[in-house]
Amino acid sequence: MWYEVKVKYSKIDDNEKIKTFNQPYLFDALTFTEAEARATDEMGKYLSEGFKITNIKVANFSEIFPSEHGDRWFKCKVSLVTLDEDKGLERRTNTYVLVQALDVKDAYEYLTEQFADTVSDYSIPSITESPIIDIFPFFDGEEEPVAVAAAPQTYTEDSFDEDNNIDDDVLEDEMVDETEDVLED
Template sequence: MAQWIEVRARYDKMMENGSVKKVTEPYLVDALSCTEAEARVTEELTPFISGGDFRISSVVTTKISEIFWDASGDRFYKVKVNFITLDEKTATEKRTATYILVQASSFKEAYDNFIDGMKGTMADYEIEAINETKLVDVYRANLASEAEREADKMLRDPKVQRHVKKFVDACAEGGVESVTMTACDGRTVKSATIEIPQKGNKPKPNDNG
């Protein structure tokens, strides 16, 4: 499940009229931690900053549970939606608030995109509010690099390396030349081919005694 973290970056920005203005801009990042989110925003913005002051002013987790994307949209709207359930014991309605971010170019498009994104939802719901945010951009998780980091970490584990050594030794005894191994923790995968060092052929039994 995505964890959306808001990162605010403060830096000297070149304006359209050529002047330089110090601005603070919010970005949203799908990351496992605030540290990772801060590093991601710094990485994304560094190529566009030519000198001057740059710093991360704040990093906070948000309550956004999902994002409805629209590549043609240039703004992000936060929708507060209440899911309605019925308490069977008291026969009263219970409302649970959820926040969904919608990418769109206008308020009307945000509403339409939200309704379209909710198609197929069986639960009853009501829209409480739709507000335009000041988000400059939203960065999805970099799954490929994250998977590689997690897989490398697993392969460096001493316990894993001991098992690999035992397996390689057993393969060498059996004359296997190479083995392709895969590391997986349920969501990350990394494969590697290991060349098996061959031991010298064992002498054949002497039939002459």
């Protein structure tokens, strides 16, 4: 779930005057508490003079489409059109998506590209520039381990010590050799 967190901070501008900002950021979190903790952690990395979280609310975005070439975020209203076969009427369901783009035209083009494979009809009634400065998707820093298909275990006489127990060093060497063989295939 996405939470919009407003962060208030002061910054010295080019004229050496203190200017105060109250800007929204988007955080991917499970609860309000987690959103606040993530905002405190992330903003602490960028704002050394201190800041204050002034508001947290659930963001009503169903999708977020980041783009490498965009520098601003646009809130896009998308109306999905479905047909009520019983009544023979069209039904429109509105949803909001956030698109990163250079301008409104770029946001529209990128959004239509993202919805190109959509089965249902849709229209885009509005695209407006969002005040959101940046988004922070959830990332735990741990990559998923790549599963390697292991070859069936085979043991040789060298694998066993005198008491017929498997010698761990020999077994480990065999596992490494088998894993290398699998990776080479």
